[in-house]
Amino acid sequence: MKAFFLGTGAGVPAKLRNVTSIALKLLEERGAIWLFDCGEATQHQILHTSIKPRRIEKVFITHLHGDHLYGLPGFLSSRSFQGGTSPVTVYGPKGLKDYINISLTISQTYLKYPLKIVEIEEGIIFEDDQFTVEAKLLEHGIPSYGYRVVEKNLPGTLMADKLIADGIKPGPIFKRIKAGEAVTLDDGTVIDPARYVGPDQKGRIVTILGDTRICQAAINLAQQADLLIHEATFASGEEEMAYEYFHSTTTQAAEVANQADVHQLCLTHISSRYEPSHWPTLEEEACTLFPRTVIAEDFKEIEVLRR
Amino acid sequence: MKAFFLGTGAGVPAKLRNVTSIALKLLEERGAIWLFDCGEATQHQILHTSIKPRRIEKVFITHLHGDHLYGLPGFLSSRSFQGGTSPVTVYGPKGLKDYINISLTISQTYLKYPLKIVEIEEGIIFEDDQFTVEAKLLEHGIPSYGYRVVEKNLPGTLMADKLIADGIKPGPIFKRIKAGEAVTLDDGTVIDPARYVGPDQKGRIVTILGDTRICQAAINLAQQADLLIHEATFASGEEEMAYEYFHSTTTQAAEVANQADVHQLCLTHISSRYEPSHWPTLEEEACTLFPRTVIAEDFKEIEVLRR
Numbered sequence: 001m002k003a004f005f006l007g008t009g010a011g012v013p014a015k016l017r018n019v020t021s022i023a024l025k026l027l028e029e030r031g032a033i034w035l036f037d038c039g040e041a042t043q044h045q046i047l048h049t050s051i052k053p054r055r056i057e058k059v060f061i062t063h064l065h066g067d068h069l070y071g072l073p074g075f076l077s078s079r080s081f082q083g084g085t086s087p088v089t090v091y092g093p094k095g096l097k098d099y100i101n102i103s104l105t106i107s108q109t110y111l112k113y114p115l116k117i118v119e120i121e122e123g124i125i126f127e128d129d130q131f132t133v134e135a136k137l138l139e140h141g142i143p144s145y146g147y148r149v150v151e152k153n154l155p156g157t158l159m160a161d162k163l164i165a166d167g168i169k170p171g172p173i174f175k176r177i178k179a180g181e182a183v184t185l186d187d188g189t190v191i192d193p194a195r196y197v198g199p200d201q202k203g204r205i206v207t208i209l210g211d212t213r214i215c216q217a218a219i220n221l222a223q224q225a226d227l228l229i230h231e232a233t234f235a236s237g238e239e240e241m242a243y244e245y246f247h248s249t250t251t252q253a254a255e256v257a258n259q260a261d262v263h264q265l266c267l268t269h270i271s272s273r274y275e276p277s278h279w280p281t282l283e284e285e286a287c288t289l290f291p292r293t294v295i296a297e298d299f300k301e302i303e304v305l306r307r
Numbered sequence: 308m309k310a311f312f313l314g315t316g317a318g319v320p321a322k323l324r325n326v327t328s329i330a331l332k333l334l335e336e337r338g339a340i341w342l343f344d345c346g347e348a349t350q351h352q353i354l355h356t357s358i359k360p361r362r363i364e365k366v367f368i369t370h371l372h373g374d375h376l377y378g379l380p381g382f383l384s385s386r387s388f389q390g391g392t393s394p395v396t397v398y399g400p401k402g403l404k405d406y407i408n409i410s411l412t413i414s415q416t417y418l419k420y421p422l423k424i425v426e427i428e429e430g431i432i433f434e435d436d437q438f439t440v441e442a443k444l445l446e447h448g449i450p451s452y453g454y455r456v457v458e459k460n461l462p463g464t465l466m467a468d469k470l471i472a473d474g475i476k477p478g479p480i481f482k483r484i485k486a487g488e489a490v491t492l493d494d495g496t497v498i499d500p501a502r503y504v505g506p507d508q509k510g511r512i513v514t515i516l517g518d519t520r521i522c523q524a525a526i527n528l529a530q531q532a533d534l535l536i537h538e539a540t541f542a543s544g545e546e547e548m549a550y551e552y553f554h555s556t557t558t559q560a561a562e563v564a565n566q567a568d569v570h571q572l573c574l575t576h577i578s579s580r581y582e583p584s585h586w587p588t589l590e591e592e593a594c595t596l597f598p599r600t601v602i603a604e605d606f607k608e609i610e611v612l613r614r
């Protein structure tokens with residue numbers, strides 16, 4: 001599980017920071033990639049990475065501001081043109097369906113894969129046997145969602161050596177024991193799986209927020225997250241401006257990380273007013289309050305390790 | 308007057324050729340730039356040039372395929388964000404208004420400049436004292452227009468030395484003579500402007516076509532043009548495929564240039580199937596039939612000189 005930054009700027013594209021898009025790579029987990037936001041030229045950024053558009057299975061749009069959205073019709077079209085045939089689901093606020101439909105209809109784009117558009121409300125918006133995704137409204141000028149991606153716990157490691165030592169021969173039975181089944185042997189012995197399977201591997205939590213002021217919903221979504229990706233449009237000290245424009249400062253992002261007791265914080269959506277030479281300062285501002293902070297850059301990747 | 312290529316690829320963006328956009332720089336003529344098509348990431352391409360978005364006065368969309376259109380909402384928004392306040396007019400096929408309006412409305416984008424959207428039909432779509440622009444439908448899968456930009460003739464040079472030699476003193480009177488007025492002097496002499504003003508400077512003609520099969524409308528629009536910008540999605544020999552997909556080959560573009568008796572031909576909308584090493588061959592294919600041909604590349608500029 002890796003978070004890969006395709007665009008980390010705010011409002012308008014700049015040479016070194018494109019408008020927002022984040023890829024959550026779940027290649028080992030499910031052979032898939034999930035995209036969070038799709039600002040203009042996200043597909044262009046992808047051209048410079050190893051990401052294959054056909055691997056992108058879901059797109060979560062946080063809010064409908066252009067710098068988070070305008071790359072979506074182009075991405076969806078090109079994915080089809082480049083041979084993507086597996087389904088895609090796009091989640092986002094009300095209005096998303098009209099926007100996608102008119103963009104594809106007017107250009108007479110016919111996708112070669114099934115496209116599902118889900119206009120979401122707060123709550124669990126997706127669940128399968130691997131993941132749940134929860135959405136909550138943040139505090140922005142327009143409805144802006146944060147997403148909490150929770151990986152389900154995995155069964156612990158099978159102690160194969162111990163099974164063999166106890167005279168149980170390897171075979172399909174091992175898989176059943178690992179799955180937690182109390183298997184009965186030919187001689188009537190019942191195997192207690194708890195004795196042969198280590199503790200559950202804790203699933204990871206990644207929280208990715210749309211544009212927002214510092215707010216309680218962000219803290220709730222980020223509880224105990226292994227990685228929190230929080231916007232930090234402005235530097236510490238600019239809290240008034242951040243409030244006025246419905247954004248956050250570096251310090252406010254760190255405060256959320258602190259209160260939510262997360263493992264790691266990543267700052268993104270950095271205003272183009274800050275030159276590259278100032279980026280380390282932005283990171284330090286947050287580190288003062290929350291030391292495990294990194295500032296995002298386009299094409300940076302953060303691995304989310306199991307704890 | 309210069310044609311500057313912001314995107315010269317076909318269908319999907321590639322590393323070296325972005326999707327279509329061409330800037331017609333009329334900086335000396337009217338302090339303005341006109342954009343022809345606005346594929347995704349046109350504003351990103353502009354970031355790497357000296358073009359100022361606030362200078363862009365008009366945008367002409369040839370057709371509503373995404374690779375010619377999807378950069379428009381982002382461009383219009385950023386132009387406002389970056390302080391553009393002068394009006395913009397966008398011309399294009401029916402459907403354009405809905406697309407722009409929903410893209411701006413859904414993202415709650417409020418432009419700080421007046422935006423006018425003109426859904427065109429064939430004919431003269433713009434005229435002022437400097438230029439006329441004529442549109443004609445070409446032959447593509449969806450309505451695709453070609454644009455013929457005609458600069459009006461300029462009055463000839465004033466022969467100031469000759470006026471002075473004839474005893475006429477420099478002053479506001481010179482301007483009136485240059486404008487073609489038969490000025491009466493205090494002594495009753497009438498000055499014949501024709502004697503003191505050189506021949507009209509012939510206005511230039513630039514023809515920029517949307518995606519098309521080889522067709523008569525293209526030849527008509529390109530008559531005697533100083534510069535014809537014609538798509539050449541495919542190489543010579545691929546005429547069947549070009550016909551099937553409503554595109555042209557290098558040779559067909561050259562044929563149009565020949566029949567329209569243009570001064571210079573520029574090939575663009577080059578399929579990404581052709582590697583950079585093959586680009587000179589594409590140019591040569593056209594040159595065989597029409598020697599004054601160049602192949603466009605992203606960030607290439609062609610000056611349109613007076614003849």
Ligand SMILES: [Zn+2]
Nearest residue numbers: 063065068211
């Ligand atoms: Zn926003």
Ligand SMILES: [Zn+2]
Nearest residue numbers: 370372375518
């Ligand atoms: Zn087209």
